[in-house]
Amino acid sequence: MTLVIDCHGHFTTAPPALEAWRRRQIAAIGGDGAMPRARELAIPDDELRQAVETNQLAQMRARGHDLTLFSPRASFMAHHIGDFEVSAAWAAINNELVYRVSQLFPDHFVPVAMLPQSPGVDPASCVPELERCMRDYGAVGINLNPDPSGGHWREPPLTDRWWYPIYEKMVEWDIPAMIHVSTSCNPCFHTTGAHYLNADTTAFMQLLQGDLFRDFPTLRFIIPHGGGAAPYHWGRFRGLAQELKKPLLADHLLSNVFFDTCVYHQPGIDLLATVVPVRNVLFASEMIGAVRGIDPQTGHHYDDTRRYLDACPRLTDADRAAIYEHNARRVFPRLHARLAAREGTMP
């Protein structure tokens, strides 16, 4: 029996007290009231349980997903707000909430951590929270925001040494990062309709231009939302790699770069399965996320990506098993260890 592991889920349905706390924090930055303390946020287990049970978990059951790699809400990370201390307090709260969900539903949710990034602040500052989430919360991966400015892109490219303190820890803990931006505060970029996809494309091209995996041969990134524009323009990227005198994409990037399946229609998934090797594709839906409606053309949720994979004519059953389970276990070894322990096998 193949497990169906969704490698990309956010806690988008947290109880409203979370947002209320954040509003107080933001007000305090502006000098309006005292900075709230973490312990002033009290969300009882019952509320947490209900927030997940009636939303993500209900949908997972309906769609036949077994497990979600669950991280704090991406658009709420909003690393552009305040300074490092603000991000640190906010990340700690969100990571703890996600951990508690994973404790309430240990068979269904496994934590992925957000980082307390802040514009212009040395990423080394994120290491303590990263390690806390690995050590105390059993997190199996992180989300890394390549643009903590929220749409102004002032940080160096991901291949720059600026980011190496994070990469060193990723290698040490043997965890991958999903490259995931947050809310856009640039009016040119709609958050989920432009900024997210642009960030995916941008990250892929940064990795293509550089030689990061020479320095970190085991570093692994997941590019969400089906890789932004990359698979649709695979020929362009193959051609650009050639112009830049890089090796073939398969050799240059595909031991280290993976794509999720958050592509919300059949032809998109078919394209992804056509151009990207199966071992580089990880099942995901980002449910409940950016696109919550029902597609009138199919009668099903746009983000019910399992249906597209099940219907994709190019994929064999073995391919689907790789996409649903085995690739995730390979890319997230800490997830594999956890599952192996549960299954009573050695990791």
Place this chain on the structure above:
Amino acid sequence: MTLVIDCHGHFTTAPPALEAWRRRQIAAIGGDGAMPRARELAIPDDELRQAVETNQLAQMRARGHDLTLFSPRASFMAHHIGDFEVSAAWAAINNELVYRVSQLFPDHFVPVAMLPQSPGVDPASCVPELERCMRDYGAVGINLNPDPSGGHWREPPLTDRWWYPIYEKMVEWDIPAMIHVSTSCNPCFHTTGAHYLNADTTAFMQLLQGDLFRDFPTLRFIIPHGGGAAPYHWGRFRGLAQELKKPLLADHLLSNVFFDTCVYHQPGIDLLATVVPVRNVLFASEMIGAVRGIDPQTGHHYDDTRRYLDACPRLTDADRAAIYEHNARRVFPRLHARLAAREGTMP
């Protein structure tokens, strides 16, 4: 006999004197030497002829393209350099060169104008050059840069009234605009591998979010590079339109928004032809452009997009005639008029 009209070609092979002039202009901005005058650039017809004949025209003949809508080199527009006067001098020179090419090879090249945009400067300032190109050069369209900052995205979205002076002239002259950025000076964004595609996705989402075509029902835009990420994520965009309470994409955008075929591999073109109605697809290659190499998988140029269209199993001969010729004549009425005059028919 169907004409094969490439709606997206730039003069990327201009004689080196052009770049030398530009270097002097840029040096003068920095206080190094006097600002060069336009008449100091002298490129004889023979040099122009050769620059095109051995490059674009040779490839057009080899690939069976009849006609290219030809505009100044996109990456050289570099609207972020200097002020309006700098852009005005540079646009005038480039538009004249493209016009001269169209005079030397009237059966093969038709001018499309660049605009003298400059960051933060009222787009109304571009109207005189736009009208000069229409009136004196017989241009049939324009390229509009949604980000004259070159990767910092400081201008308002394309749906903002800021841009209306351009749109009013487009309607008056009945010309479309290709939305095309220029060089990225943001190190996060590789020019042709990220900035171009991001701009396409961004522009599409801006148009989706807004209601611009209520104010300008006949305004027409071409989104180049196959629409960036839009067709690959068509389900996402349909779903976002639904969340934003917009009409179906077909009703909301597809009378006004068109995609070119600059997608450099077969699966990408197949996807485009699957999700975007044929009447919204215009043939293009952007040859000679960003990706100049030969694809080792096919033995042909990556940008030889005609091969992918000819091989696309979804397209009928009538579809191909629409994509190669009829859509371009409909979207560019001034091109149609010119061709009709040449063909001895009434436009």
